[in-house]
Amino acid sequence: MTLNVRTAAVRADGLSRRYGATRALDQVSLTLNRGITGLLGPNGAGKTTLLSILATVNEPDTGQVSVFGLDPRDAAERLEIRRRLGYLPQELGYHRHFTVAGFLDYVAILKEITDRRRRAEEVARVLAALGLERRARTRIRALSGGLRQRLGIAQALLGRPDLLILDEPTSGLDPEQRLRFRELLSDLPGDPVIVLSTHQADDIAAICPHVVVLLQGRVHFAGTPAELAATAAGRVWAAGARDARAHLSWRGGDSRWRHIGDNPPAGAELVALTVEDGYLLLSHAAGAR
């Protein structure tokens, strides 16, 4: 990732974290600037652990984190980080008997918005931003998965955070809601630092100027989506039949086979690259090691 370390808003150096015998993070170092950074990786790659550490919820076994120059190991500085943080955990639990507005009101209080009028204004603002105004009185237990996910995103936006950490925010959203979510993130005022994890390479390509690929607890790539796609240059080709030399092959909508591999046949028809191609090649290489 081509970031200036001196101006980085968030910096992690040598983060490692174990859960029993499982190494969730292994010497992860990265820097995040203002704007949107996408964190791409399969299940178990360490994305959730990394985000929970950046959100001050979890502590690393080793390594350091700096958020806006603040050290989360210091109680006062950790509090200041939390004041500037919006966090959507991967598995956000809800008080199911709460109404949508009641839950947001509760989270607003946890974010120290204790003035009643200001709290109501903030809740109204995020309800409108996520299109949830008509659900304000609905109990959470009556919401669909997609609506709950929107509620989770809404609570993260309370208090206009400077650092927005979203763990798989688009899971459970239908295509139209995903587009609205992209629009919402792109329009957030104040140029906050946004880091979102996802399995969806097209989300990364659509809205993230920066992307970090995390595999088996390690950073395998940091750069722009175009640079990630370019790592697959010369290794993605199309053919009328399946090619056994490819690492991965699938038949596209045009009935032709798309292949990804290290050794395309001579004269192969190379095709336009996507972020997904670069990601799949990286994943395959990491799995082979």
Next chain:
Amino acid sequence: MMSSLPGQAGPPAGADGHAGEDLLAGYAAGTVDGVAVWSVEAHLTRCARCRAALSGHVDAERLAGNRSVLLVRAALPEGGWVRRLLCRCGVPDHLLRLIVATPSLRRSWLLSVAGVLAVVAGEAAAVTHGWLGTGGHMVPPGYLDPGVLAPFLLVAPLLVLAGVAAAFLPVFDPASRLAVAAPFSGVTLLLVRTVSALVAALVPVVAAAFVLPGPGWLPAALLLPSLALCAFALAAATVTDPRAAAVAAGALWALPVLLLAAAHVPLAIVQRNAQFACAAVLCASAVVLLLRHDRFDIGWTR
């Protein structure tokens, strides 16, 4: 028609008897004083022309914002009489909202507590009054066999402990990760929930003790053990897993109660020596809590 605005010291009324543009603008912006507001409102009810003129001064964005705020407030549950009572006692609105999320204040939980107490207290009362058999031996009606109080003595403080444990154990708070990542003080949140859970559990326990056919001092004698157990669980949670701490506190109470019941002196668990022991546990736990309260702000999710 409005010929004048009595007491109006701010923006003047229009010369034709209608409200002037400045006055209407001030009224719409909320910057005119109370007397002028009343006068304008009294006039607006009779004058369509000024109502139409007023609409031109209304900030549509502000109006939409106010409408949204009203809708949000209307969507928030008002709570029952307990909430209104606490409000009148000066408890801040935001603290009451936090209390609502305490699992051990939910109706289902409180009904369960009441049900358990009704069973153990009812059994003791029934045996003492001769409504239930006593396993073969004859007990004259009205005679108090201390043994019949053992189930109540075992259960009552444990119910209080369970209520408090449910208030502070992350496993009972589905949104606990949000609370950890939020700036609101973890210790304050813990205290608010613990105190409310403590009160909610102690009230039915003490009430049940009053209706039991035991000694008159029994309700008061249950307070200190209940407090000591809860304080011990909280203090232990600063050094070990919170669930293990709650279980250890429960065992700390249950074992001596069972041993004393087996020795046919169950009331000894709430008599003088036991009260001293509970006071010592309470003080020691308070000291630990004071020294290690910051542990509630970090580390629970590791």
